[in-house]
Amino acid sequence: MNVKTREEEEEEGKAEVEIWEYTFGFVKQAVVKCAIELGIADAIENHGGPMTLSELSSTLSCSSSSLSRIMRFLVHHRVFREVPANHGGPTAFEHTPISRRLISHEPTSMAALILLESSPVMLAPWHSLSVRALINGAPFMAAHGKDVRDYAAVDEAHSKLINDAMACGARATVPAIIEGCPEVFDGVGSVVDVGGGNGTTLRLLVQALRSIRGINLDLPHVVSVAEDCDGVEHVGGDFFESVPKADAAFLMWVLHDWSDEECIQILKKCREAVPKDIGKVIIVEAVVEDKEGAPHDKLEFVKLMLDMVMMAHTTKGKERTLKEWDYVLKQAGFSRYNIKPIKAVQSVIEAFS
Numbered sequence: 001m002n003v004k005t006r007e008e009e010e011e012e013g014k015a016e017v018e019i020w021e022y023t024f025g026f027v028k029q030a031v032v033k034c035a036i037e038l039g040i041a042d043a044i045e046n047h048g049g050p051m052t053l054s055e056l057s058s059t060l061s062c063s064s065s066s067l068s069r070i071m072r073f074l075v076h077h078r079v080f081r082e083v084p085a086n087h088g089g090p091t092a093f094e095h096t097p098i099s100r101r102l103i104s105h106e107p108t109s110m111a112a113l114i115l116l117e118s119s120p121v122m123l124a125p126w127h128s129l130s131v132r133a134l135i136n137g138a139p140f141m142a143a144h145g146k147d148v149r150d151y152a153a154v155d156e157a158h159s160k161l162i163n164d165a166m167a168c169g170a171r172a173t174v175p176a177i178i179e180g181c182p183e184v185f186d187g188v189g190s191v192v193d194v195g196g197g198n199g200t201t202l203r204l205l206v207q208a209l210r211s212i213r214g215i216n217l218d219l220p221h222v223v224s225v226a227e228d229c230d231g232v233e234h235v236g237g238d239f240f241e242s243v244p245k246a247d248a249a250f251l252m253w254v255l256h257d258w259s260d261e262e263c264i265q266i267l268k269k270c271r272e273a274v275p276k277d278i279g280k281v282i283i284v285e286a287v288v289e290d291k292e293g294a295p296h297d298k299l300e301f302v303k304l305m306l307d308m309v310m311m312a313h314t315t316k317g318k319e320r321t322l323k324e325w326d327y328v329l330k331q332a333g334f335s336r337y338n339i340k341p342i343k344a345v346q347s348v349i350e351a352f353s
Contacts, residue, residue, distance in 0.1 A: 029114070029117075029118050030118065031070060031073050031074065032074075032079065032102070032114060032118075033114060033115065033118040034070060035070065035079070035102060036104075036111045036114060036115060037115075038060050038062060038067075038070075039060060039104075040060065040074075040080070040102075041095070041099045041102035041104075041111075042103055042104055043056060043059045043060055044056075044080075044093065044094065044095055044099070045095070045103050047059070050083055050085075050092035050093060051093055051094075052089070052090045052091070052092045052093075053067060053090065053093075054090065055092075056093065071093055075093070078096055079096065079098045079099050080094065080095065080096060080099050081093070081094050081096050107171050107172075107175075108171070108172060109168060109171070110168060110172070111168070112164035112165045112167065112168035113165040113168045113169060115161060115164075115165070116161045116162060116164070117165075119158070121144070121155075121158050121161075122313060124143040124144065125139035125140040125142070125143045125144075125312045125313060126139070126312050127139075127143070128142040128143055129308075129311060129312055132311045138314070138315040139311070139312045139313075140312065140315075141315065147314075148162075148257075148313055148314065152221075153219065153221050159221065159222070159225075163197050163198040163222065163225070166197040166198070166200070166253065167197065167200035167201075169252075169253060170197075170200045170201040170204060170252070171200065171204065172344065173252065173284060173342075173344045173346060174204040174205060174208070175204075175208075176342040176343045176344040177284065177342055177344075177348060178205075178209075179342075179343070180340065180341070180342035180343060180348070181342060181348050182209075184280075184282055184340070184348060184350055185205075185212065185248070187247075187278065188212060188248045188280075189211065189212065189213065189247050190212065190213045190214070190215065190246040190247045190248070191205065191212055191213075191214050191215070191246055191247065191248045191250050192214075192216075192217055192243060192244045192246040192248075192250065192273060193205075193216050193217065193250045193251075193252075194217050194239050194243055194250065194251045194266070194270060195217065195218055195239060195251060195254035196216040196218055196250075197218055197222060197226075198222065198223075198225065199214075199216040199226040199227065199229060199234060201250070202214035202215075202216050202229070202232045202250075203227075203229045203232060205250075206229065206230075206231040206232055212231070213231055213233075214231055215232075215233050215235055215244045215246055216232055216233065216234045216235065217235050217243060218234075218237075219237075219238065222236075223235065223236045239254075239266050239270075240262075240265055240266065240269070241269075242269060243269045243272070244273060245273050245274075246273060246274060247274060247275065247278065247279055247280075248274060248279060248280050248281065248282055249270035249271075249273055249274055249279075249280075249281045250282045250284075251282070251283050251284070251285075252283075252284035252285070252346070253284065253285065254266070255267075255285055255320075255328075256285055256286070256306070256310055256317050256318065256320070257314050257317040258314070258316065259315075259316035259317070260324070260327065262316070263328045263332075264328055264331045264332045267281065267328065267332035267351070268333060271332060271333055271334065271351075271353055274353075279352075279353065280350055280351065280352050281334070281350075281351040281352075282348065283349040283350075283351065284346045284347075284349075285320070285325075285346050285347070285349065286302075286303040286306060286319045286346050286347070287303075287320065287321065287322055287325060287339060287347045288300075288303050288304070288307065288320065288321045289321070290321035290323055297341075299344075299345045302345045303319050303345060304319075306319050306345070307319040322339070325337075325339075329349075329351050332351075334351040334352060334353060335352060335353060336351075336352050337349055337350060337351040337352065338350045
């Protein structure tokens with residue numbers, strides 16, 4: 001008779017619980033998406049304080065019985081908090097630090113990114129993830145017949161979802177860059193944001209660093225809907241072909257979309273665009289831990305999930321380890337670089353000719 005040790009029994013107990021997370025792991029995302037679409041966080045914020053189920057149901061014009069079940073789930077997962085109402089009335093729902101990140105116009109909002117990643121277009125490739133491993137194919141291509149860039153070029157609604165999501169990421173990351181390593185912009189008079197989307201990143205940088213002039217480079221259909229901003233010029237183009245001249249080239253969440261060979265091409269164009277003596281390329285991307293015993297990063301699990309997102313949504317993209325970053329930077333002709341951690345999933349990589 002095989003008698004299990006206490007440790008083995010504990011592992012079995014954990015497995016019995018955790019396997020349900022894999023079975024219904026999609027439910028959390030789906031219910032949070034539902035909360036965003038209903039506008040629950042916005043309603044509580046606009047109300048100015050906790051709201052009862054009846055108040056929420058009336059404000060949102062939705063079924064109180066369905067909303068009750070949705071709120072029960074969200075309270076259990078600490079997205080919202082249930083609090084006693086005054087004078088012994090029905091309980092009410094109030095914000096938590098998580099739900100504040102679902103308010104549409106908050107600087108820390110993640111709502112747009114959640115809506116992108118939970119959209120039917122972005123969910124479909126996950127059903128073909130094995131294609132990447134079996135035949136080195138592209139799951140997004142298998143699902144939609146074209147890659148993400150080509151799909152967005154002909155689908156305005158999806159292009160807007162992407163632009164809004166990238167702007168959402170910028171609002172979370174740029175303040176972390178300014179706070180964590182403002183010195184990377186010392187002596188920089190002009191910055192070209194390579195693949196800068198609708199210009200949100202540059203707008204935030206220019207507003208924080210008044211001495212900088214910005215050039216926002218992205219595909220013509222992307223910059224055509226970018227908002228005008230003092231100090232920022234929008235340029236339609238392809239960073240594989242050329243990058244406008246500036247003191248520094250800036251790339252945030254761009255290089256992880258591409259293979260090593262494509263990254264090297266992009267970085268060479270960026271290196272050509274900046275002055276050889278004083279110019280630099282500033283890269284804001286994740287650096288995945290690749291050594292046992294490396295300092296633990298509480299967001300490391302996010303980097304590993306993002307790597308799976310790259311497998312599902314790009315043709316050859318990936319999140320890179322320090323060794324992999326070293327390879328592409330040196331192959332692109334950079335003689336040295338610095339990596340600076342910030343309070344974000346990404347780090348700041350300064351590369352010099």
